[in-house]
Amino acid sequence: MAVAGVSANRLELLQIADAVAREKNIDKEIVVEAIEEAIQKGAKSRYGAHHDIRAKIDVKSGELALTRHVTIVEDDWQPEDELEEFNDSAMVRLKDALKRDPEAVVGKEYVEELPPFEFGRVQTQMARQVVMGKVRDAERANQYEEFKDRVGEIVNGTVKRVEYGNTVVDLGRGEGIMRRNDSIPREIFNIGDRIRTYIYDVRPEAKGPQVMLSRSHPGFMAKLFAQEVPEVYDGVIEIRAAARDAGSRAKMAVLSNDSSIDPVGACVGMRGSRVQAVVAELQGEKIDIIQWNADEPTFIVNALAPAEVSKVVLDEEADRVEVVVPDEQLSLAIGRRGQNVRLASQLTGWQIDIITESQDSERRQREFTERTALFQEALDVDEVIAQLLVTEGFATVEDLAFVETYEISDIEGFDDDTAEELQARARDFLDKQAAILDARRKELGVEDGVLEVPGVTLQIAVALGEGGVKTVEDLADLATDEIRGGYEVKNGERVKVPGVLESFNLAQEDAEMLILQARVAAGWIDASELPQPEPEPEYEEEGEGEYDADAVFAAQEEGGEEAAPEGDDETEVLAEDSEQPENA
Incomplete structure (x- = not known):
């Protein structure tokens, strides 16, 4: 865009501003301000950069006022910046101003109107750069405002170009980028293809806002279900969590706020019609739809479907869970290349360790033998008494030394005297161990x-x-x-x-x-x-709350999940009483 000389028809500038504002979809005032700044720079290049020259365009009449300003400053004026200095072309000290103007005061400005002039080639080029720079900044600001509140939405666009595996998508009022790892593997797009993507982030950057798009994000699958399943869209069914191995397999946990509606069946649809519509968009990705449960062990069992689970042991302090499965179910529970257990871990937020029943039995036997030997040595008792203590759940000498006496005397065949004697021996053993350790500490x-x-x-x-x-x-x-x-x-x-x-x-x-x-x-x-x-989390009852997939999946990205219910450090739950999930 070229800016004509300031002596041009006064309506010409308004026509230019109108045309640019409509074309770029920005406010006309921004374009007018850009033209004013361009004219100011052109005038400074003509009269001298040290002058304080200002341009003002009347947005109604198109009249241009070009003025030079001189400001009165204090006699002892000092620069606020080391690079700043007194400018006698734009400033005048109070004592000098009083010589010509008895009413002079600090801050008063003298304004001198400048005549119109014609832009030369260099000034025109400078003006074009100023205006287009301002317009570009306004476009970027508009684009950020347009998309910053649309994070978590599915948008339709057209493939604009493909660069090194990254796909640039034209979204109408802007463009977004889908990086290689945000696309579904083996999915190829050509220029001009229509595409549906998920906005997972909008970043304001110096070169313009970056609208980050994805087709592999768990939120994309959740939003597709919201489009295909009216109950999800209406909030009757909530998608509590989702995990994806894009292009291969996914797991999604759903919950119904209406007891008369089966959340899994509603998402699957008649003869799988609803889930198949999502699967088609995700390039054949297999989707396991399971029922979310507030009981963490039950939810973990459901998440590991189609594998059967014998037992679940939670360690809430370490956010880990040990799952015991029948020997013949091990490969099914782990999945190809660990896919099943990995997705279940992402879905539940727990680190899942899987062992077989035979491994669990061997480990328990080994622990039983080690603990029995420990009690025999520390308490100087025979094998039968040591085995009784281990069978009753005592794992360490500390456990025995500091429990209430009745917890030992209540063991069949024990009395109060036996309990007191065992605790005395345990404490004596711990004192000797502490003395040995303290001596070693001092030696070191x-x-x-x-x-x-x-x-x-x-x-x-x-x-x-x-x-x-x-x-x-x-x-x-x-x-x-x-x-x-x-x-x-x-x-x-x-x-x-x-x-x-x-x-x-x-x-x-x-x-x-x-x-x-x-x-x-x-x-x-x-x-x-x-x-x-951190304060103890407040748990919602099952069925309460509204569906907010964006918040759920943002939490999943940061490694956080819904908190586990309060309980013991380790909670052992048999899986026989839990419901097995349905799969699609």
Whole structure:
């Protein structure tokens, strides 16, 4: 676009502004402001860049006013920036202004009208760049406003170009990009193809807003079901979670807020008509539709379908679950290349470990033998008594030493005297062990202050000493990888680096808290800077709440899922009483 000389027909500028505003779908005032700025720059190139020259176009009459401004400043005016200096072409000190104007005050402006002039070639080129730059910025702002509130929607577009596997899609009022890993594998698009995609993010960037599109996102499948299943669209059926191995297989958990409606059947449709419509859009991706359940073990059993599950053991502190399956069901539970268990893990938010019944039996027998030998040695009792204690659920000497006496005396064949004697022997054994560990700690040179750090036991103190950590400052100076172990690249190879407390299997959060507590003890930080425990989550009753697929799948991307119900650290549930899910 070219800008004519300011002596041109006064309506010509308004006509240019109208045409550009309509073509680019932006506000006319933005175009007018851009033209004003272009004229100002052209005038400064003619009269001198040091002048304060301003252009103003009347949006009704098209009249252009080109003026030069001189502002009165204080006598002792000082620049606010090191690069700024006094400009005698745009400023005048108060004492000098008073010589010519008795009414002069700081801040008053003298305005001088400038005559119209013709733009030269250089000025025209400069004006074109200014206007088009402003228009481009306005287009980008409009595009961001257009799409920022549409995250989580399915949009239709046309393939504009394909670059290195990334597909650029024309969305009408803007364009989006679908990266290679956001497309369904083996899916090929040509320029001009119509395409349906899912907006999962809109990012404001310097080169313009980036509308990120996907066909592999779990939310895309959920929105397709909302289009095909009226009950999902109306909120009668909620999609609580979804997980996809794009182009191959997917799992989706659904819940009905109406007890008379079967959520799985409604999503499958008559003879599979509804689910097949989604499958066709997803290039034949197999979809398992299961019923969501507020009971975590039941939900995990459902998620592992079509495999049968014998037993589920939850470890809520580690967010892990151990699933026991019949020996002949192992390959089915894991799935091809681990697909079934991986999708079930994504769907439920639990890390799932699968073992067979024979492996579980062997492990239990091994643990039983080890614990029996431990009690025989620590308590100086025969094998029968040790086996009784293990059978009653005592796993360590600490368990036995600090329980209520009646929990031991209630064992068949035991009385109060026997219980007291066993506890006395257990505590004596623990005292001897503690003395041995404390002597070893002192031998290693670990300071007493290390033991005062919350979370540090005698066993941990000894392990720290063996790793060269002997003071509170030493502990405070560690990184989590130095505690838990990690990897580093040496000579181009990824090498395992052991941690000083690696054998304790500390979680990332526990290792971080141990370091922070040491820093508090060392006086490096204040105790108020420690992270505060999160409040207990409030659980909704089954059937409450509204369907919000966007929030669900955003949480899944960040690794979070709906919280597990409160319970013991480990909850063992037999799967015989749970319902097996239906699959599509």
